Amino acid sequence: MARRSPSRLSVLFAFIVMFVLVAPVCLYAQEAAEETAPPPPPEYSVQSESDSLALARGDSVAVARKIEDMVERKRLGWFYNLKHSGVGEKYVQGGNFMHGLLLASIIGLVFIIERLFTLFRARVNVRKLMSDVIKTLHSEGVEAAMKVCERTRGPIAAILHSGLLRAGRGPDAVKEAIETAGSIETSFLERGLVAIATVAQVAPLLGFLGTVSGMISAFAAIAAAEQVSAKVVASGIEEALITTATGLMIAIPASIGHSFFVSQIDRFVLEMEEASAELVNELIEMGASRV
Numbered sequence: 001m002a003r004r005s006p007s008r009l010s011v012l013f014a015f016i017v018m019f020v021l022v023a024p025v026c027l028y029a030q031e032a033a034e035e036t037a038p039p040p041p042p043e044y045s046v047q048s049e050s051d052s053l054a055l056a057r058g059d060s061v062a063v064a065r066k067i068e069d070m071v072e073r074k075r076l077g078w079f080y081n082l083k084h085s086g087v088g089e090k091y092v093q094g095g096n097f098m099h100g101l102l103l104a105s106i107i108g109l110v111f112i113i114e115r116l117f118t119l120f121r122a123r124v125n126v127r128k129l130m131s132d133v134i135k136t137l138h139s140e141g142v143e144a145a146m147k148v149c150e151r152t153r154g155p156i157a158a159i160l161h162s163g164l165l166r167a168g169r170g171p172d173a174v175k176e177a178i179e180t181a182g183s184i185e186t187s188f189l190e191r192g193l194v195a196i197a198t199v200a201q202v203a204p205l206l207g208f209l210g211t212v213s214g215m216i217s218a219f220a221a222i223a224a225a226e227q228v229s230a231k232v233v234a235s236g237i238e239e240a241l242i243t244t245a246t247g248l249m250i251a252i253p254a255s256i257g258h259s260f261f262v263s264q265i266d267r268f269v270l271e272m273e274e275a276s277a278e279l280v281n282e283l284i285e286m287g288a289s290r291v
Helices: 008-036 048-076 078-083 086-094 097-122 126-139 142-150 155-165 171-190 193-224 230-290
Strands: none
Touching: 086 097, 086 230, 097 171, 097 193, 097 230, 126 142, 126 155, 126 230, 142 155, 155 171, 155 230, 171 230, 193 230
């Protein structure tokens, strides 16, 4: 049996994982070697005036940072606390790809909430509805049964109403009207699922692209640095992996929501088919009894 060759994406991901695991070990080994090396010869002591000048420069830098922080706090307002919180700092560290992931999360959340609200409103007690429609159909006629469907919301009541509108034209016309109404209602129920599925597929890919871009920047920084420490490399890897983690956190709920909505829509379709078949049989029996 022939073995399948790994995809380019899996090979690239394996390379990044290998780098994440191996690079810190190599750097720690380098630092250990530097620690065992003989200490450099002592330098001449710096003059007191130079020490004072260095301390003054350090104080001026600290003051400048405090002033900059105050200006930023006043300019951003409440957003300052969000930016400097744990989530805000991770968002800034993730880079420009986090903007796309934020947009994807907003789109997915909006469509998930909208579908939840729509499917919740579409729920109805099918057995009770069919009992009321058939009872009214026998006792008061087609017009009264149509009013029962008009007072009930949801796709099942809509297709029953469409079938009753063609009740005087025979069973074939009723079936055709029900099929047409069923297609329209199913399309309405499935609206928005494409956007949710797209978010579930694109979010991890966008996050992985951000990770690749971050790893490229980390490699460039390592190549440009004269002395590389494990802390610098680890921080670069951490920033690069933020986008992948964010993409997965967006894609997992979107995928779960999409699967849930598909199962609920399949249930609605089954209930519509059962209700329409029961209505057609009832109309056929009523026509036969009149004959």
